[in-house]
Amino acid sequence: MRPDKIYFEPEVLDYDLGHQLKEQFHDIEWKPIENHNNIEELRKKENSEFASMKQLLIIGIRKTHKYSENHKVSDYLVPYTSSGCTAMCLYCYLVCNYNKCSYLRLFVNREQMMDRLIRTSNKSDRELTFEIGSNSDLVLENTITGNLPWTIENFLQSKKGKLTFPTKFNMVEPLLPLSHQGRVIFRMSVNPQQIISSAEVGTASLKHRIEAINKMVEADYKVGILIAPVIMLEDWKALYTELLDQLMEGLSEKMKKQMFIEIIFMTYSFVHRKINSEAFPEAIDLYDQDRMTGRGMGKYCYRPELRAEGEAWLLGEIERRFGKGKILYFS
Numbered sequence: 001m002r003p004d005k006i007y008f009e010p011e012v013l014d015y016d017l018g019h020q021l022k023e024q025f026h027d028i029e030w031k032p033i034e035n036h037n038n039i040e041e042l043r044k045k046e047n048s049e050f051a052s053m054k055q056l057l058i059i060g061i062r063k064t065h066k067y068s069e070n071h072k073v074s075d076y077l078v079p080y081t082s083s084g085c086t087a088m089c090l091y092c093y094l095v096c097n098y099n100k101c102s103y104l105r106l107f108v109n110r111e112q113m114m115d116r117l118i119r120t121s122n123k124s125d126r127e128l129t130f131e132i133g134s135n136s137d138l139v140l141e142n143t144i145t146g147n148l149p150w151t152i153e154n155f156l157q158s159k160k161g162k163l164t165f166p167t168k169f170n171m172v173e174p175l176l177p178l179s180h181q182g183r184v185i186f187r188m189s190v191n192p193q194q195i196i197s198s199a200e201v202g203t204a205s206l207k208h209r210i211e212a213i214n215k216m217v218e219a220d221y222k223v224g225i226l227i228a229p230v231i232m233l234e235d236w237k238a239l240y241t242e243l244l245d246q247l248m249e250g251l252s253e254k255m256k257k258q259m260f261i262e263i264i265f266m267t268y269s270f271v272h273r274k275i276n277s278e279a280f281p282e283a284i285d286l287y288d289q290d291r292m293t294g295r296g297m298g299k300y301c302y303r304p305e306l307r308a309e310g311e312a313w314l315l316g317e318i319e320r321r322f323g324k325g326k327i328l329y330f331s
């Protein structure tokens with residue numbers, strides 16, 4: 001990524017990563033800000049400017065370090081080195097309060113965050129798994145900061161524990177030679193190519209994602225697949241049949257043997273509709289009045305009977321191709 005402009009908290013230059021970024025982007029305008037959470041100039045922008053705001057980079061210091069309990073692949077969701085992303089998935093769950101936090105924010109105090117991870121892991125009487133990628137896409141972030149090899153190597157200083165993160169990108173080369181000791185769970189999010197092209201703007205193609213999965217498995221990482229979010233367009237069965245067939249054909253035998261699958265149905269919101277209608281007027285409308293129902297606070301999800309049909313269908317199709325016991329959960 002080559003940002004159009006960088007907004008930065010001046011204290012970031014007290015950190016090694018802050019310096020590294022300053023050198024890396026020395027020929028780009030750097031504008032000082034007081035707080036990465038509240039950049040007035042950006043807060044006032046119109047929704048129609050959403051795509052151009054994605055070309056900005058915000059660099060700050062993460063102040064909130066509270067872990068949230070989780071009971072899926074990980075034990076805790078950990079606020080880590082970035083928030084937001086440069087891609088523009090129409091349903092992105094990181095979009096909040098209109099466009100205030102849609103852009104990529106990098107946090108340079110990684111030593112502090114790593115120290116806390118190691119201490120929490122060592123203190124626990126059982127092996128904990130930490131989800132470090134719930135606020136951004138770390139594979140994308142890594143192309144700017146190099147934080148992933150740094151993270152994987154430094155986390156090995158803890159006596160136990162695992163890290164996990166999901167991605168929609170394929171730039172995994174820097175991870176392949178690392179000595180990870182089996183303590184990293186890599187999860188690739190997939191969707192039918194037609195949905196990637198129309199609703200996951202700026203992310204990797206399905207073909208490249210499948211190639212990245214196979215490379216990570218060859219490098220002995222534990223690898224999972226997220227079918228997420230399942231988007232129930234009118235021809236959803238045809239689209240997801242094609243996806244499952246491509247996975248069956250493209251995934252290596254080693255991956256098929258060890259993989260697990262998480263399945264998450266899309267939720268959508270009034271905020272998404274508003275931003276997307278003004279920022280991407282030509283884009284596909286993910287809201288479907290007949291198929292969706294309100295879930296409170298301006299949110300929508302698929303109607304229970306449609307969702308139940310989706311779960312049963314996916315279960316049957318996945319078992320038929322990949323065998324029983326591969327699905328970790330539906331959400």
Ligand code: SF4
Nearest residue numbers: 085087088089092168
């Ligand atoms: S890749 Fe992930 S973080 Fe980036 S826009 Fe898409 S859903 Fe959001």
